[in-house]
Amino acid sequence: MRGLIYALSICAVIGLAFWAYGSGYGTRALERQVARLERDIGTRHQELSMLRAEWAYLNRPDRLHELAEMNFELLGLVPLSADHFAQTDQVAYPATTGPRELGFDWASRALETEIDGVIVMNHRPGEERDPVAPPAPARDGEQLP
Amino acid sequence: MRLPFSRRRVVATDPFVPVTPTVAPPRSAPVRENPEKTRRRAERRIKFTAICFVFGFSVIGAKMGAISASEAHEPATGGLAGAGIVSERADITDREGRVLATNVSATALYAQPHKMVDPAAAAEGLASVFPGMDAETWARRFTSGSKFYWLKGNISPEQQQAVFDLGEPGLLFGRREMRVYPNGPLAAHVLGGARYGEQDVRAAEIRGVAGVEAVFDEYLGDPAREGAPLRLSLDLSVQTAVERVLASGMDLMGAKGAAAILMDARTGEIVSMASLPDFDPNDRPQILVEGDRGDDPLFNRAVQGVYELGSTFKIFAVAQSLELGLTNAATMIDTSGPLRVNRFPIRDFHDYGPRLSVTDVIVESSNRGTARMALDIGAARQQAFLESLGFFAPTPVELTEAPGAKPIVPTRWPDITTATVSYGHGLSASPLHLATAYASLLGGGTRVTPTILARETPPEPGPRIVAPRVSAEARHMLRQVVTRGTASLAEVEGYRVGGKTGTADKPSPTGGYYNDKVITTFAGVFPAQDPAYVLVVTLDEPEIEAAGEARRTAGWTAVPVAAEIVRRIAPLLGLRPDFDAGSEAFGAYLASATGQ
Numbered sequence: 001m002r003g004l005i006y007a008l009s010i011c012a013v014i015g016l017a018f019w020a021y022g023s024g025y026g027t028r029a030l031e032r033q034v035a036r037l038e039r040d041i042g043t044r045h046q047e048l049s050m051l052r053a054e055w056a057y058l059n060r061p062d063r064l065h066e067l068a069e070m071n072f073e074l075l076g077l078v079p080l081s082a083d084h085f086a087q088t089d090q091v092a093y094p095a096t097t098g099p100r101e102l103g104f105d106w107a108s109r110a111l112e113t114e115i116d117g118v119i120v121m122n123h124r125p126g127e128e129r130d131p132v133a134p135p136a137p138a139r140d141g142e143q144l145p
Numbered sequence: 146m147r148l149p150f151s152r153r154r155v156v157a158t159d160p161f162v163p164v165t166p167t168v169a170p171p172r173s174a175p176v177r178e179n180p181e182k183t184r185r186r187a188e189r190r191i192k193f194t195a196i197c198f199v200f201g202f203s204v205i206g207a208k209m210g211a212i213s214a215s216e217a218h219e220p221a222t223g224g225l226a227g228a229g230i231v232s233e234r235a236d237i238t239d240r241e242g243r244v245l246a247t248n249v250s251a252t253a254l255y256a257q258p259h260k261m262v263d264p265a266a267a268a269e270g271l272a273s274v275f276p277g278m279d280a281e282t283w284a285r286r287f288t289s290g291s292k293f294y295w296l297k298g299n300i301s302p303e304q305q306q307a308v309f310d311l312g313e314p315g316l317l318f319g320r321r322e323m324r325v326y327p328n329g330p331l332a333a334h335v336l337g338g339a340r341y342g343e344q345d346v347r348a349a350e351i352r353g354v355a356g357v358e359a360v361f362d363e364y365l366g367d368p369a370r371e372g373a374p375l376r377l378s379l380d381l382s383v384q385t386a387v388e389r390v391l392a393s394g395m396d397l398m399g400a401k402g403a404a405a406i407l408m409d410a411r412t413g414e415i416v417s418m419a420s421l422p423d424f425d426p427n428d429r430p431q432i433l434v435e436g437d438r439g440d441d442p443l444f445n446r447a448v449q450g451v452y453e454l455g456s457t458f459k460i461f462a463v464a465q466s467l468e469l470g471l472t473n474a475a476t477m478i479d480t481s482g483p484l485r486v487n488r489f490p491i492r493d494f495h496d497y498g499p500r501l502s503v504t505d506v507i508v509e510s511s512n513r514g515t516a517r518m519a520l521d522i523g524a525a526r527q528q529a530f531l532e533s534l535g536f537f538a539p540t541p542v543e544l545t546e547a548p549g550a551k552p553i554v555p556t557r558w559p560d561i562t563t564a565t566v567s568y569g570h571g572l573s574a575s576p577l578h579l580a581t582a583y584a585s586l587l588g589g590g591t592r593v594t595p596t597i598l599a600r601e602t603p604p605e606p607g608p609r610i611v612a613p614r615v616s617a618e619a620r621h622m623l624r625q626v627v628t629r630g631t632a633s634l635a636e637v638e639g640y641r642v643g644g645k646t647g648t649a650d651k652p653s654p655t656g657g658y659y660n661d662k663v664i665t666t667f668a669g670v671f672p673a674q675d676p677a678y679v680l681v682v683t684l685d686e687p688e689i690e691a692a693g694e695a696r697r698t699a700g701w702t703a704v705p706v707a708a709e710i711v712r713r714i715a716p717l718l719g720l721r722p723d724f725d726a727g728s729e730a731f732g733a734y735l736a737s738a739t740g741q
Contacts, residue, residue, distance in 0.1 A: 056327035
């Protein structure tokens, strides 16, 4: 009996020693990993601050002003002025012409039918409009709007 | 075998002396053990205990030895985070968070001549990489026996590679952080600039030299804030527009300097502050050692320049007169001449007839009218009023230059001073003082504290200076200066600028005043009926050929520049143009002042 207890406790000591050493090594490995990650974060932060500085430098007002002037024909950017403000009722909304005016007979058409409790649309949106001619290719082959 | 710690064996005696039992002996008497066996067991136990103790103490001793022999270092976890991540100095941003100042990593070059293989070749190689370096001088220095030289504070990656390619072990690189102002000279006077303080081969300390960099030096470098940026009240796009317009205006008017301040009329936040000529804080020039300090590009005219600001002061005398109930807007004031105070004549630009209403005194800018009103108010009350507007002390704005810019106030205050100060002569103050006073007077009538930092919450209103009604009346008068008075060129469609012009002769260093050199100022508020911003524009020695003659008055010089500034920045500030004729009525002014 006593021998068994001795053997068990020795085994327990050995096992605990393994566990303790294992934990110690694990901790140290984790610490190294944390340190590496922190260094990594530090580098990334430095890169980030460098990029931020570069972004600020590339977006400096002087450069943007020059770019806007260089690309004026393309973009037509001008300084914001009081003329650019408008009342909402000054905004030109697309003309709302009723479908009846277009001569499309809505009354005689069933726009939807119910089949087995499912409503199916019979009407394709835009069907009532006059067909638009497809854009013709220009002489040099370029598509005109 | 004898163990080293075993004692000499002694003759064994029986340690257990039998005593007379005091209790009843057990039924069966114990078997007496062999004394020899007992002795051996005792000895074994003692040895075992001794071994344990020796082992324990030697482990402790070994650990103590290891601790004392090894180098001390802190536990790595947790403590390292601050060092690598947070850069040394926090960024400075504008109110929208756009970067005004930041850091980038850079490289410094230093030499350790005792490690050099060939000092002469190293010096020649350096001279070929850096055009400014003289090969002979450095060859002499490298062979002089010194062990350390700083060569360059900041070098580019290309230069670093070129130096690296020299293959000289005595040329070494140090890590640096470099302060960068990505927008160049924009807001240079506010930012100031930075330089290296204490430097080491591993790192260098960045110290602010002027402007907010110097005032917030500790704050920006405080690691506890973990690199949180310093947010200024400036707006980058507004600042750009102001500087551009001011620079072209300065060119057009042939002025040698200009300054502009745009301040939030309610909170005192400085949205834009410009002073021309300016400089690039990335490459801060040396202070001028000769010539006029006021012509130095480093000189912040908006804060440091104390000038006589001329007729822009008239509104203070009028507002005080209204506040004291001495007059109202329609009271007729005697503007007839000649007027002599303490034997000095007080003249007007031209004769305005026998009398003008108080409103017209401001609109026509009559010196005699304001002088008479100021004399009615009296010197003591006038001084108290100007003091409450902040004209007797430096401005509390967070710039290193501000505390040094004390207004020049007359020491004695006879009647002639009362009269001249009422139209802005004899008392010199900075454009920032004027902007603060206008914001205090017109923004609602309570004292406004100027600041360069973005406020998180609206500040508590300061002590009341004038009643809201007086503030509204003053704005209404200033509006009429623009619609039918001396500042007619300040009219900006939709933004209802109200303001006052001021033209002051420049004092000559030899005493007296120049005849042909002036400082012109426009101080205004927009929109006048609901004040949002105060604008002060000052031009130094402007002159423009207009309508057939050379003109120097503010109405022809500072006013058009100010109008162009308002035209450009008001939409940027998000102000809607207001074309409603009803806003021009005095009722609208009063309604905004009393909050109804």
